[in-house]
Amino acid sequence: MAPSSEELHAIRHSAAHVLAQAVENLWPDTQITIGPPIDTGCYYDFLFTKPISDEDFPVIEKEMRHIINQGQTFVVETHPIKDAVAYWKKKGQRFKVELIEDLAKEGEKEVSFYKNVDKDGKETFVDLCKGGHVQSTKEIPADGFKLMSLAGAYWRGSEENEQLTRIYVAVFSSKDELKAHLTMLEEAKKRDHRKLGKEMNLFVFSDMVGPGLPLWTPKGTVIADELEKLAREMEERAGYLRVRTPHIAKGKLYERTGHLAHYKQSMFPPMQLDGEEEYYLKPMNCPHHHEIFASQPRSYRDLPMRLAEYGHCYRYEESGVLFGLMRVRSLSMNDAHMYCTEEQFEEEFLAVTNLYLTYFKLFGIQKYVMRFSLHDPKELGKKYVDKPELWLKTEDLVRGVMRKTGCEFIEVPNEAAFYGPKIDIEVWSAIGREFTLATNQVDFDVPAKVGLRYVDRDGMEKVPLCIHRAPLGTHERTIGFLIEHFAGHFPLWLAPVQVAVLPVAQAHEPYARSVAAQLKEKGMRVEYMDAVDSLGKRIRAGEQQRIPYLLVCGEKEAKDSSVAVRNVKTKEQSTLALAEFIQKTLADITERKLEASIG
C-alpha cells in the first residue's frame, strides 16, 4: 500500500538524517547544519573541508544504502539548553551550537535530539531535530532514493553568511515511484520552456534590457495576444468592464494601501520626481483600480462592479532566483477586481472558480488543487493586517464557498495576502509537474483603508468587499507552463504559426502559393516555405517550430486541389481536399479545440 503523505514526509525527513550520517561517516570533519524534507525528497546543507562533486554521489548513495539496510532506529532525547550546547561544542559542530543558542534566546528551555541507534545499541548519528521520523531506517526504500544535485546555499539563506553545499536527494516510496519521477524530470528537461522558447523563437532576454524582463518576439506575442483575446471574451460575457491604468504611482498610494508596509521588499525602488515625490512601478493593479472605483459616487446598483485589466506589473526578485518565464520581474497579469456586497460575495467567488475550470478544460489540465492560504495569528501586525476577527470571519466565508464548489482544496497556514485569505490554484502539467498558475484573493481590509464606499439600498454608506482574481495568472508563467504542458505542440488556436505550406519543388510553387493565400484569406496564420531548401530540411524546420500542420503541395495535390497534411504532433499523414482541410481547421480554431481534427 502506498504510504500516506505524512508517512512519506517522515521517510523523506529520515532520509535527510541518513544522508548526513553517510557524509559524516565518509568525511568526519564536515560541519552539518540543517536538512528538511521537501516535495520530492529532502536536502541537507553541509560545510565540507574539501569540495565534493557529483562524482562522489555513488559512494554517498552506497553508504546510505548500508545505513538503511542496518535497520537503525530513531530515538528521541530531550536535553536542557546548557547540556545541549556543551554536547555540540564538544563535537565541534558550531552551526548546531548557534541554532541552540538562538532557540534559547527565543525562550526555549530544552531541545530535542534524534539519535540513530544500530542493532547493537550503538549510537551512529545524532541531530538536533524536532522529529517526524520513521521508526527504522529500513522503512526508507533502499532503491527509492537518488542523489540529484549539488547547489550552493548560504547559511540561513543570507548572503552575508558562509556558503554551504546543499545535496538534493529524490526520495520516493518505491523504486517505481522514483523511476516515474526521474522519467518526468527527463521529459520536463526535453520540454523545458527555455529550450523550446528558443527553438520556437517565442521570447528573448537581453542583457541590455535586464534579467527577468522577457521580450516577446512576434511568435510569442501571438500566444500572449490569443490568451488575452480569450480572457477578454470570457470577461466581457461575464460582465467585466475593462480599464487602463498607468504603470507607476506616487508612493503615498502604496502607503495608504499598506503595500509599502507589507510588500516593499518585492517592489522596485522608487524614482524621485518633482522634488521630493517618490514614484513606484506598480507591483499590483489593485490600488489603481481602487482609484477608479473611488472616482465616482457608487450605489448598490453599480455592484458588483468588475474592473478588468491586462495590467503590467513589476516585482523585484533577487537576480539569483530569476528563472526563464517562471520567475520574472515583469508580469503581464490577467487581473480583475470585483467590488461587491457581502451577499454578492458567494456568487462572484463561485463564478471565478467556474472560470478557472473553463480554462482548465480548454488547456486540457486534468489535475489541479486549490490551496486555501490562511493567515498566521503570530504574524498579525507584521506579515498580515492586525484584524484578527476579520481574518477569521473572511476565512470562514471563503471556506464555506469552497465547500460549496465541491472542488478539492487544502488549507495552508501562513500564506495569505497581507489583506486577506487567498486561493492559489495549483495545476499539474501533462507530465505531472506541479505549477501554481492562478490566484483568487479576498480583500477585507484595503477597501476600507482607501475609503471605498457605496450607498446601500437603505441609504447608508458601506464598504465593498474586493475580490482579486487572475485566472490566467501572468502571461509569463502561464505561457511557460503551456510550453511544457504541450511540449510546444500548441493547439491550433494558440499556435504562433498554424499551417506551413511547402511546395515539393519550384514547379509546385504557384499552387502552393495559392494554397497559402487562401488560408491567409481565411485568417489563418500561415508560413510559406519556398523551395529554396530541400523538402526534408523544410519539414524538419517546421517540426522544430512545432507548426501543427505542414501542407506539402506537389503535382498530385495541384491537380486534385488537395493538400498532403503532416500533423507534426502525431506525426500522422493524410491527403485531403483543400476545402475540407480549411473547413475542419477553421472549426478547430474557432472552437479552440485541444486536439487538431486531422491526423
Add this chain to the structure above:
Amino acid sequence: MAPSSEELHAIRHSAAHVLAQAVENLWPDTQITIGPPIDTGCYYDFLFTKPISDEDFPVIEKEMRHIINQGQTFVVETHPIKDAVAYWKKKGQRFKVELIEDLAKEGEKEVSFYKNVDKDGKETFVDLCKGGHVQSTKEIPADGFKLMSLAGAYWRGSEENEQLTRIYVAVFSSKDELKAHLTMLEEAKKRDHRKLGKEMNLFVFSDMVGPGLPLWTPKGTVIADELEKLAREMEERAGYLRVRTPHIAKGKLYERTGHLAHYKQSMFPPMQLDGEEEYYLKPMNCPHHHEIFASQPRSYRDLPMRLAEYGHCYRYEESGVLFGLMRVRSLSMNDAHMYCTEEQFEEEFLAVTNLYLTYFKLFGIQKYVMRFSLHDPKELGKKYVDKPELWLKTEDLVRGVMRKTGCEFIEVPNEAAFYGPKIDIEVWSAIGREFTLATNQVDFDVPAKVGLRYVDRDGMEKVPLCIHRAPLGTHERTIGFLIEHFAGHFPLWLAPVQVAVLPVAQAHEPYARSVAAQLKEKGMRVEYMDAVDSLGKRIRAGEQQRIPYLLVCGEKEAKDSSVAVRNVKTKEQSTLALAEFIQKTLADITERKLEASIG
C-alpha cells in the same frame, strides 16, 4: 486681399511693439523685456511695479488703437554694443542691458534698434530688435486685435529668475478673422476634452497616482480599445508583426542608443537595482524593438520587418506644462519600427503616409499638413548626432518621397529627432484648431550604433534603415483631439455606449429589456436606463453622455416591434422597426462610418 504669412508675422511682431509702447505710456516705470509674434498674435513680457489685471485691458487696448491710428513708422538703427548698453542703462531698462551684454559675449559687435516715429518725427518707442515689421502702425488692423490673457513667465524661462507678467494678444488681419478666432476659442471651450471627459466619464486623474498620469475608466477604455483594434487590423493587413516589450530597461541600453546623451531631460529618473545597475522607464519603444531585431541573424529575405507594439512609454514633463490628455507623462503609443533596405525605404514610407490618410478619412479630418523637421547644422553634436553628410542625404531621401506623395508639406528647421529627420502630422479639428497628432521618423544612426545587421543578397552584412511611425500618435493625445473634434459625439464604432434603451414607464420595461437584450446579443454596447427616473431626466442623461442613439420604448413600439430613435447629435427623431434599426446600426459599426445612418 488676405496678407501672406510673412505679412501677418510682421503685423503680429509690430503689434507686440505697439503693446509695449502702450504699456510704457500708461506705466512709465515698467521694465520691458521681450515680445515675439506667435501663431495667433503676439505676447510681451513686462516687469510691472504694481500688478495689473485683465480689468486694465480696455485702457491698454485703447492706447494701442491710438498708437495704431497715429500711423507711426518703424525705423531701424544700428549701434555699437557700447553705445547700445549706455542707451538702455540710461533708460533704466536693465533686461535690455543684459540681453545686449549677452550678445556681446557671443561675439556681436553691434545691435539693431527699432524705433517708432510719429507724424511729427517724434520718437515714441524704441526696442532692441532684429526686425521684421510693417512700415506703419496703420497696417495693424485697429479692430483685428484683442488682449486675451495674463500669465506669469520667468525671465528667460528659468525658474531661478524673476517672474514677469506676460500679456497675450490675439492679432489677425481683419475684424472678421479675429471674430472667427474668438468663436473657435469659444467653441473649443465648450468642447474642452477635460470638461467633456468628465461629463462623459472617460478618464480621471488621481492625486495619489500623480499628475499627467490619466486612468482610463471603463468608458474611456472602450475608445482606447477600439482605436487599438483598428490599428491592429490595419497593421496586420499591412504585414506588421506584433511584439511585446517591458516598460523598463537598463541605463546602458539608452547609453548605447544615445537617448541618455540627447534625451535625458525628457526621461524619468532612474531606479537603482541589484547594486549599481540603473533602470529607466522607457521613453520610446525603439531600443527594445532593436533588441528583438538583433536577437536573431537576419537576412534580406526578412526585410522589410515591421515590428509593432502598443507600447506604453513614460516621459518627464514639468508639472507646470501638463495639460489634460494633451500633455501627459504616460503615453500609449501606436508605435512601430520598420527595418528596411535603402531601396525599400520609399515604398515603406509611402505606405505609412497612406495609412495616415486612411485614418484621417475615418475621423473626418479634412485639413492637415506634414511638417518636415530638419536638423540644424549649428546643433550637430549637441541636439543632433554629428553626422552632417548622413543628415543631408537622409533629408534628401525624405524630401524626394514627400514630393512623390503630393501631400502638402512644409520644412521646419531644427526640429528633427536626434537620430534623423521626421515628419510630424498636424491636423485641424472640426472647429479649425491645430493639433500635432502623429509622427514618422527616419533613423539613419541608431541601427548602426546598436549593431543591427542583415545579410544582403550579395552575402555582405549591411545596416538596415529604421522608420519610426505612430500614425495614431498616443491614445492620450488622439482621444483628447477626437473628443474636441467630435464635440463628444463619437461615431458609433467609437462611442463608449452606442445605444441607450429607455422604457417610457415601468409598464414598458419587459419590451425595453428585450430590445436591450437583442442589441447586446448582436454585440452592441447598450445601456439600459430603467424607469426609476422620469423619461425626460433619462433623456438628458443620455444626451449629456453623448450616447449616439436613445431608443424610447412605449406602448406603440412594443406593439409594433419598433423603436423611437433619438439621434443625440442631430437631435432628430424617427420611428423604425427594431430589425431595421439593428441592421442599419450594425452596418454603420462594422464599416466604421463617420455619420450614423439614422436621423
